[in-house]
Amino acid sequence: MRASNFHRLNRRERSHLIKGLLFISPWLVGLLVFTIYPFLYSIVISFTRYSGFLPPIWLGWQNYQRMFHDALVWQSLYNTFFYAVFAIPLGVIVAIILALAMNRQLYEVAVYRTALYLPSILPLFALSLVTLVLISPQYGLVSYVLTALGFPQMDYLSDQNTAKLVIVALAQLGAGNAALIFLAGLRAIPQTLYDAARIDGASRLRCFWSITLPMLSPVILYNIITGLSAALQVFQQAFIMTGGGPAHGTLFFFYYLYNSAFAYAQLGYASALAVFLFVIGVVMALVLYAIAQRFVNYEQVS
Amino acid sequence: MRVRSSTARSLLVVFLLLFIAAPLTACRLGRLRNPREVVYWTTDTSDIGVRAEKAVVRAFEQANPDIHVRLVFIPGGTGNDTMLLTAVRGGTGPDVSRMDRFEISQMAAIGLLEDLKPLIEKHEPHLPDHYLPFAWQETLYKGDPYALPTNTDARALLYNKDMLRAAGVDPTVLDPVHGPPTFETIKRIALKVNHLNTRGSFDRVGFIPWYDQGFPTTWAMAYGARFYNLAACAITPTEPAMQHSLQFTYDWTSIMNWNQVSAFLETFQPDNAPPSQNAFFSGQMAMVAAGNWFLQNIQEYAPGLHYGVTYLPVPYASQAPYTWSGGFSLVMPKGAHNIEDTYRFMRFAAGPEGQRIFTRETSNLPTWNELLSDRSLFPSNNAFFAHLLKFSRSRPPLPVWSALWDELGTAQERVILHEASPERALQAVYQQVQPQLQQYCPLTLTP
Numbered sequence A: 001m002r003a004s005n006f007h008r009l010n011r012r013e014r015s016h017l018i019k020g021l022l023f024i025s026p027w028l029v030g031l032l033v034f035t036i037y038p039f040l041y042s043i044v045i046s047f048t049r050y051s052g053f054l055p056p057i058w059l060g061w062q063n064y065q066r067m068f069h070d071a072l073v074w075q076s077l078y079n080t081f082f083y084a085v086f087a088i089p090l091g092v093i094v095a096i097i098l099a100l101a102m103n104r105q106l107y108e109v110a111v112y113r114t115a116l117y118l119p120s121i122l123p124l125f126a127l128s129l130v131t132l133v134l135i136s137p138q139y140g141l142v143s144y145v146l147t148a149l150g151f152p153q154m155d156y157l158s159d160q161n162t163a164k165l166v167i168v169a170l171a172q173l174g175a176g177n178a179a180l181i182f183l184a185g186l187r188a189i190p191q192t193l194y195d196a197a198r199i200d201g202a203s204r205l206r207c208f209w210s211i212t213l214p215m216l217s218p219v220i221l222y223n224i225i226t227g228l229s230a231a232l233q234v235f236q237q238a239f240i241m242t243g244g245g246p247a248h249g250t251l252f253f254f255y256y257l258y259n260s261a262f263a264y265a266q267l268g269y270a271s272a273l274a275v276f277l278f279v280i281g282v283v284m285a286l287v288l289y290a291i292a293q294r295f296v297n298y299e300q301v302s
Numbered sequence B: 001m002r003v004r005s006s007t008a009r010s011l012l013v014v015f016l017l018l019f020i021a022a023p024l025t026a027c028r029l030g031r032l033r034n035p036r037e038v039v040y041w042t043t044d045t046s047d048i049g050v051r052a053e054k055a056v057v058r059a060f061e062q063a064n065p066d067i068h069v070r071l072v073f074i075p076g077g078t079g080n081d082t083m084l085l086t087a088v089r090g091g092t093g094p095d096v097s098r099m100d101r102f103e104i105s106q107m108a109a110i111g112l113l114e115d116l117k118p119l120i121e122k123h124e125p126h127l128p129d130h131y132l133p134f135a136w137q138e139t140l141y142k143g144d145p146y147a148l149p150t151n152t153d154a155r156a157l158l159y160n161k162d163m164l165r166a167a168g169v170d171p172t173v174l175d176p177v178h179g180p181p182t183f184e185t186i187k188r189i190a191l192k193v194n195h196l197n198t199r200g201s202f203d204r205v206g207f208i209p210w211y212d213q214g215f216p217t218t219w220a221m222a223y224g225a226r227f228y229n230l231a232a233c234a235i236t237p238t239e240p241a242m243q244h245s246l247q248f249t250y251d252w253t254s255i256m257n258w259n260q261v262s263a264f265l266e267t268f269q270p271d272n273a274p275p276s277q278n279a280f281f282s283g284q285m286a287m288v289a290a291g292n293w294f295l296q297n298i299q300e301y302a303p304g305l306h307y308g309v310t311y312l313p314v315p316y317a318s319q320a321p322y323t324w325s326g327g328f329s330l331v332m333p334k335g336a337h338n339i340e341d342t343y344r345f346m347r348f349a350a351g352p353e354g355q356r357i358f359t360r361e362t363s364n365l366p367t368w369n370e371l372l373s374d375r376s377l378f379p380s381n382n383a384f385f386a387h388l389l390k391f392s393r394s395r396p397p398l399p400v401w402s403a404l405w406d407e408l409g410t411a412q413e414r415v416i417l418h419e420a421s422p423e424r425a426l427q428a429v430y431q432q433v434q435p436q437l438q439q440y441c442p443l444t445l446t447p
Helices: A002-008 A011-023 A025-045 A062-068 A071-102 A109-121 A124-134 A141-148 A160-174 A176-187 A191-199 A204-232 A236-241 A253-263 A267-292 B002-031 B047-063 B082-089 B101-109 B117-123 B133-137 B161-166 B183-193 B216-222 B240-252 B258-268 B293-301 B339-349 B352-362 B369-373 B382-391 B401-416 B422-438
Strands: B037-042 B068-073 B096-100 B148-152 B155-160 B202-204 B287-291 B307-310 B323-325 B327-331 B392-394
Touching: A011 A025, A025 A267, A062 A267, A071 A109, A071 A160, A071 A176, A071 A204, A071 A253, A071 B422, A109 A160, A109 A176, A124 A141, A124 A160, A124 A236, A160 A236, A176 A204, A191 A204, A204 A267, A236 A253, A253 A267, A253 B082, B037 B047, B037 B339, B047 B068, B047 B293, B047 B339, B047 B352, B096 B101, B096 B339, B101 B327, B101 B401, B117 B339, B133 B148, B133 B392, B148 B339, B148 B352, B155 B161, B155 B323, B155 B382, B161 B183, B183 B287, B202 B258, B216 B240, B216 B323, B216 B401, B240 B401, B240 B422, B287 B293, B293 B352, B323 B382, B339 B352, B352 B369, B382 B392, B401 B422
Parallel strands: B037 B068, B037 B096, B323 B392
Antiparallel strands: B096 B327, B148 B327, B155 B287, B155 B307
């Protein structure tokens, strides 16, 4: 079928097609070699026992069966969903607030935009180390403020729930990227809508609820879906700050996958976990997308 | 049109050349390695470790001027083999690497390591006789050696004499001439030392049983843990000794809970603190279960500390002393090139010359039998640790120790957090790790 289509093109079109493909070949090769091939390969080895050194041994569905009886899979899924439930909505709220702040009509707004965006370009491991200092029970600024407000002096990483919440809070330092997208969304809302609303006597809050939010809804959906994908892969912060502890309290799914593959050399089992995570991610994104259709407004206002 | 297409063509040519050239240069660079070079990876990146490794390499190069050893320090902490596993899988691993001995059987089982039997038989078939038997046992997998042992160690209780006196405790009660102190004695002393500041946090503590070498396995050894059942090919984390061990740490939480201890440690000795920042050195912690290498740290960072060393505490009065030993070894990962030179280096570093230097620099104990009778290697308190070796046990070389060790640590945390009873936490360990052991059954260990 493809070949006959190819032959239907005239000589010039064919040469353009070949050149076009050659020009995008770095991307094509990258996609095939670094994405498609490893993806298919990991599906295949998810059915084997494979350490990376000895020849793989075919296990059939055993890795998948083991997964459903593995308490750490469920514990790490729980941790990941705990994180997602807090981090995704909070991320959207923080990003919208940042975007609103960046959108103020002020002479020096460029300075604020830079300042608000700056933490987002820091690598996550640097943010994690900064957070460790901020929450140090004795010397940390955050701990100092919290104890001054009457909270007990404690190591927030020593409790399973507060440790997860610290990682949720830390993620907000990187909200600048999402805020930029929201800012673009805000700028795309026609001023005439606000003008019309003001003539009708709408308050600023009413304008926000009835104009800004609905007009931003496609951007919000986009951020929730990318946030979901990021939340399912949360790893680095826990790796640096808690090592998955205390008592597996911050052992996220991706962390367990990492341990299985790289610390315990069970590439087959780790691949099965990865396939499982992929399925969860796709299903959740589809569900989210289906639900969100009702709330998302794609209408263009000219 | 003509110009545009010829520009496009030349662009394409340049681009394709780059595309092909890049991997070729990489291959070329890879081949530029000195054929007599031995690449040695170590994860001991502490000041003392770096100095010791460099001294061993220097001595080897002086004795073998034809060979060059490239010493590479791998961050991530001892016992973290993720980089080694990944590099060897990718064909860029070292020729020789330092590895915790209790992981050897596991790493041999997954196929990471070269079997050293042919090399040993070729060069000196009696080599095993020179090593402490338990250390040699730990290098075996299915009867074949996969590593050469370097150092060993032992654990003891260190106590700060000044802190004890300040708390009204006569430090001589802990003198080793009285034999091992009991858990009760340690608890009584700890209660006298513990002190809360005005914000309700500890600023002085007596003892933390889950700190430093206070592993669940350490206290389980005091109760005579077996760890596995060879006939059943099973790990035995739910054995009584293990339960008593976790119960001991659980009971301790009535004195000081997990959050208080974490806040204390985060304050006086955070995770990322340099080795010089230690609650024991700074007079904030009166007693600590520590290994012999700790002596070198004291000498380095707190030379004026008035401290004593005694046996690890025991559950019952007049119980015999106990301790346990681990240690490191040198392994040859798969894909090592230059095998003969690499073996020469391994043999030197794990032999009397290398071990002598390493023992002096790090206050570790040698595994080379003859060196243990050399008194000059064990000044002052080091001699006590050398004396401890005769009571010492080692962990059976199970091929699942990495996972078992991690899960036992988690079980201890869960018990201290009051999240699970010792029995339930240990059952979870069994359920988690036993399936991993199953693939290696039947086991062939020499107990």
